[in-house]
Amino acid sequence: MKIGISRLHFPVTTLGPGKRIGIWLQGCSIHCEGCISVDTWQFGINSVSLEEVKILLELWLPESDGITISGGEPFDQEEALFGLLQFLRPYEKSILMYSGYSFQQLKTKKEICNGWIDVLISEPYDYKQPQTKALMGSDNQQMHLLTDLGKRDFESSLEKSPEKKLDVQFEKNTVWMTGIPSNGMTEIAEIAKENHIYLHHTQGVIKLQKP
Ligand code: SF4
Numbered sequence: 001m002k003i004g005i006s007r008l009h010f011p012v013t014t015l016g017p018g019k020r021i022g023i024w025l026q027g028c029s030i031h032c033e034g035c036i037s038v039d040t041w042q043f044g045i046n047s048v049s050l051e052e053v054k055i056l057l058e059l060w061l062p063e064s065d066g067i068t069i070s071g072g073e074p075f076d077q078e079e080a081l082f083g084l085l086q087f088l089r090p091y092e093k094s095i096l097m098y099s100g101y102s103f104q105q106l107k108t109k110k111e112i113c114n115g116w117i118d119v120l121i122s123e124p125y126d127y128k129q130p131q132t133k134a135l136m137g138s139d140n141q142q143m144h145l146l147t148d149l150g151k152r153d154f155e156s157s158l159e160k161s162p163e164k165k166l167d168v169q170f171e172k173n174t175v176w177m178t179g180i181p182s183n184g185m186t187e188i189a190e191i192a193k194e195n196h197i198y199l200h201h202t203q204g205v206i207k208l209q210k211p
Pocket of ligand 1: 028029030031032033035036037038040071072073099100101124125
């Protein structure tokens with residue numbers, strides 16, 4: 001089976017408790033205005049074998065505290081997503097998933113009803129909304145604790161304000177930022193510019209350029 005993967009990261013420390021494996025799926029049909037991950041929208045690219053993905057994840061899983069799946073839109077490739085969840089579930093690590101679909105649209109899905117994921121953050125990103133909730137980009141988004149494992153790891157997040165932390169990974173001339181930046185990437189680029197660092201960004205992708 002093939003799965004569209006934008007990128008895999010470990011450790012991710014900004015999207016849920018502990019050291020988590022971050023799985024960004026490729027392809028999103030929702031296209032929220034102001035999305036910081038526009039590089040994950042296109043379908044039909046970065047298609048890889050699910051078996052290859054499992055081999056890499058097996059290396060990280062023993063050291064990880066949980067898994068965070070985002071995108072792209074995970075439910076836009078539901079069959080591959082379910083194959084991934086079937087592989088991950090026996091490890092008993094909390095699985096947090098972001099989706100831009102509404103809970104109303106998702107609530108009868110087997111992944112939600114049958115304990116395949118522990119926590120769902122639903123609803124599309126809305127840049128016009130305030131951003132006061134931990135782990136969420138806009139206040140219209142909702143966190144659903146679906147299992148006991150989800151409650152154990154994420155219940156305290158419901159009470160918290162956003163910590164506005166980012167994980168940063170360098171890869172050749174590209175910097176990947178993982179987390180939920182305040183006001184998206186534009187503010188980061190402006191602050192960098194004040195410090196004579198010039199960042200060219202397409203919301204999701206930032207490329208370093210010498211001044
Ligand atoms: S925020 Fe998520 S659901 Fe919305 S366009 Fe971006 S990747 Fe798609």
